[in-house]
Amino acid sequence: MREVSAAEITQAVKGLFIDANIDLGEDVLTAFRKALETEESPTGKEVLNELIENARIAKEEGVAICQDTGLAVVFVELGQDVHVTGGDLIEAINQGVRQGYQDGYLRKSACHCFTRKNTGDNTPAIVHLEIVPGSTIKLIAAPKGGGSENMSRVMMLTPSVGLTGIKEFIVQRVKESGANPCPPVIVGVGIGGTFEQAALIAKKALLRPIGSTNPDAEAAAIEEDLLKRINNLGIGPQGYGGRTTALAVHVNMIPCHIASLPVAVNIQCHAHRHKEAVI
Amino acid sequence: MAHEKKISTPLIDEALKNLHIGDKLLITGVIYTGRDAAHKRLIELIDQGKELPFDIKGQIIYFVGPAPAKPGRPIGSAGPTTSYRMDAYSPKLIERGLKGMIGKGMRSQEVKDAMVKYKAVYLGATGGAGALIAKSIKKAEIIAYEDLGPEAIRRLEVEAFPAVVINDIYGKDLYAEGVKQYAQG
Numbered sequence: 001m002r003e004v005s006a007a008e009i010t011q012a013v014k015g016l017f018i019d020a021n022i023d024l025g026e027d028v029l030t031a032f033r034k035a036l037e038t039e040e041s042p043t044g045k046e047v048l049n050e051l052i053e054n055a056r057i058a059k060e061e062g063v064a065i066c067q068d069t070g071l072a073v074v075f076v077e078l079g080q081d082v083h084v085t086g087g088d089l090i091e092a093i094n095q096g097v098r099q100g101y102q103d104g105y106l107r108k109s110a111c112h113c114f115t116r117k118n119t120g121d122n123t124p125a126i127v128h129l130e131i132v133p134g135s136t137i138k139l140i141a142a143p144k145g146g147g148s149e150n151m152s153r154v155m156m157l158t159p160s161v162g163l164t165g166i167k168e169f170i171v172q173r174v175k176e177s178g179a180n181p182c183p184p185v186i187v188g189v190g191i192g193g194t195f196e197q198a199a200l201i202a203k204k205a206l207l208r209p210i211g212s213t214n215p216d217a218e219a220a221a222i223e224e225d226l227l228k229r230i231n232n233l234g235i236g237p238q239g240y241g242g243r244t245t246a247l248a249v250h251v252n253m254i255p256c257h258i259a260s261l262p263v264a265v266n267i268q269c270h271a272h273r274h275k276e277a278v279i
Numbered sequence: 280m281a282h283e284k285k286i287s288t289p290l291i292d293e294a295l296k297n298l299h300i301g302d303k304l305l306i307t308g309v310i311y312t313g314r315d316a317a318h319k320r321l322i323e324l325i326d327q328g329k330e331l332p333f334d335i336k337g338q339i340i341y342f343v344g345p346a347p348a349k350p351g352r353p354i355g356s357a358g359p360t361t362s363y364r365m366d367a368y369s370p371k372l373i374e375r376g377l378k379g380m381i382g383k384g385m386r387s388q389e390v391k392d393a394m395v396k397y398k399a400v401y402l403g404a405t406g407g408a409g410a411l412i413a414k415s416i417k418k419a420e421i422i423a424y425e426d427l428g429p430e431a432i433r434r435l436e437v438e439a440f441p442a443v444v445i446n447d448i449y450g451k452d453l454y455a456e457g458v459k460q461y462a463q464g
């Protein structure tokens with residue numbers, strides 16, 4: 001049994017949230033540059049250039065890419081041969097979030113649902129824990145902003161609508177979201193499972209690098225078709241009109257109940273922030 | 280963007296006549312911040328017949344909850360939040376003389392109608408470009424509702440703050456027009 005201290009986990013989580021919020025991934029920047037080549041709208045191009053410039057300033061000056069530094073979503077892949085010592089795992093993660101949001105000058109956005117009173121330290125973190133083989137811990141920090149999350153949906157479709165109905169629902173969701181989720185967006189799609197599983201695999205789909213090919217050929221074909229249809233909507237960067245409404249569509253698919261066809265669309269803004277570490 | 284226009288606050292009706300959808304603006308002067316929670320309180324004050332914490336006549340409200348400022352800086356990252364959450368409140372403020380709103384995302388028909396009726400504009404700032412936008416904010420001071428943290432009302436002094444006209448006083452909507460121009464299939 002390998003021992004990993006809770007303090008080490010706290011330190012890693014803290015660093016990951018600061019890093020994620022300041023340093024935009026190279027895959028996103030590459031997607032911006034690629035979009036500049038195909039974008040026809042002058043305003044759209046100008047927005048894309050602003051986003052590249054914004055990322056540069058954020059990294060250089062160590063300030064948040066976006067003021068909405070999100071709720072602190074953490075994916076944990078815990079090796080079954082790891083023993084966490086000196087504290088409780090979830091509290092260690094929360095402590096990392098607390099320290100990261102304080103020391104990184106990140107906005108605390110967690111609040112009580114009705115009184116809207118801020119919890120003050122951006123906790124509780126949203127932790128998705130998975131036990132995996134091995135003796136390491138993989139931590140993925142994925143701060144999620146409210147604007148794009150608000151445009152996300154889970155829908156229990158009727159199986160008879162089939163793939164056509166699934167695609168229609170997804171394209172319609174992006175269309176209705178319009179300018180709200182800060183396009184160009186990344187569209188995470190979860191098809192199958194149960195109500196909650198569809199949403200979770202949609203969110204996990206967002207973590208795949210932009211520009212990578214889905215290993216599942218069936219899902220890859222769906223992604224390609226959806227991306228084309230979404231970019232034909234004309235919404236464009238910031239919704240001002242243009243060709244670049246989405247940078248990518250990522251689909252995860254798993255079997256579902258014989259009576260069901262769950263589909264989740266998790267929309268991610270262009271400030272697509274996630275960093276990972278292995279302890 | 281057809282034009283780049285420099286405007287200063289407070290806004291007067293005459294200046295609004297020259298603003299059209301798609302115009303790129305550089306705003307200089309004082310603007311005020313406010314999000315959901317602050318708007319709710321402002322409307323409660325209006326409903327109770329009380330004074331607002333600042334005179335909104337001719338002013339611009341920027342829908343933003345900034346990130347904390349690093350030492351030596353006026354403000355942290357400060358891009359716009361999604362505007363529809365303010366739709367329930369904006370018409371009442373426009374009726375009382377608010378002339379501009381800065382945010383991102385679509386507004387309701389009620390807000391658009393109020394902008395035409397009382398002459399006000401809705402401007403877009405680039406969502407997710409908070410580090411870039413913060414460069415144009417020279418000073419920030421909380422003037423009300425400090426207990427709301429990021430949602431407190433701040434008085435900002437801005438220089439060449441970049442924005443795009445989304446809804447003008449003529450009832451036009453950049454979002455609708457832009458999509459029309461580029462939609463295919």
